[in-house]
Amino acid sequence: MTVAGMSTTEQSVDAAGQAAGSSFYAAMRILPAAQRDAMFQIYSFCRQVDDIADSDGPRAERLAAMAQWRVDIDALYAGHPPARVAAYAPVVKTFGLRREDYHAIIDGMEMDIPAEIRAPDAATLDLYCDRVASAVGRLSVRVFGIPAPDGDLLAHHLGRALQLSNILRDIDEDASIGRLYLPREALLAAGITATDPETVAADPNLPKACAPLVAQALKHFADADAVMARHPRRLVKAPRIMSRYYRAILGRLIARGFASPRAPVRLGKLTKLLIILQYAFI
Structure with a gap:
């Protein structure tokens, strides 16, 4: 038995249940069992620390919970991991x-x-993207078996492409909880001096502020594609599916535009299925 009295198999099933319905889930399901279970475990870890960050608990308690995760990870690598x-x-x-x-x-x-x-300033935003997305990619490419240095290069570009797409998609949702990830430089260049999230979300110049992030995301997608093209199809099936999911979302955001009011953008089941068929089986 392992974490919280659950067997490794039970944990894999639990992690898969947490991921079900996410874009991550379909991309991971096509992997061989050992890789799939490892990816669901990585996903579960990310979900647990993300839930701490997004909870409405006291900030001091959330910081302490994050510190405990660092202690537990250090103990894992020291050879005496706690149960979780x-x-x-x-x-x-x-x-x-x-x-x-x-x-x-x-x-x-x-x-x-x-x-x-x-x-945030552009450097802080890039650091944020590296930590919350590209670092996940650096774990993932080792599971996929993509060799260095291309594995880390793919994680760099694809992680940023996905996170910038998320930021562009979630402007209104983030504003509703007091967050604004668009960089200060892009806002000022668009003539937006406010930093209140809901004020910025309603500003008529918002499309101008989004344009640089769109361009950055498209460049990162292109650079990620170039890396994946250098490797056997079997190694890059999962990251290609993730890339195509989010590239499709970005395409719909571009087509919709960023002027207020903004309708939510999602991928339908048929679109997702076609992406899976194209990159997993055809």
Whole structure:
């Protein structure tokens, strides 16, 4: 038995249940069993620390909870893991997962805790994207078997492409909880001096502020594609599906535009199925 009295198999099923319905889930289901279980475990870890960051608990308690995750990860790599990360040990060993990538994810999620992020400068936004997305990618590419240095390069570009697409998609949702991830430089260049999230979301110049992020995301998608093109199809099936999901979302955001009011953008089941068929089986 392992975490919270659950067997490794039970944990995999539990993690898969948490992921079900997400874009992540379909991309991971096509993997061989060992890789699939490892990816669901990574997803479960990310969900747990993200839930801490997004909870409405006292900030001090959330920071303490993040600190405990760092202690637990360090104990895992020291060879005496506490119960909740005991099942990580074989996956870490099998796929050569790095402690610093787990720490980076914790650090990234923690950036939302001391105060709500509002119009960070471009360097801070890039650091945030690296920690909450590209660090997840650095764990993932080791599970996929994509060799270095291309594995880390793919994580760099695809992680940023996905996170920037998320930011562009979730402007209104983030504003509703007091967050604004659009960079300060892009806002000022568009003539927006406010940093209040809902004020910025309603500003008629918002499309101008979004344009640089759209361009950055498209460039990162293109660079990620170039990396994946250098490797056998079997190694890049899962990241290609994730890339195509989010590239389709970005395409719909571009077609919709960023002027207020903005209708939510989602992918339908048929679109998702066609992407899976194209990149997993055809």
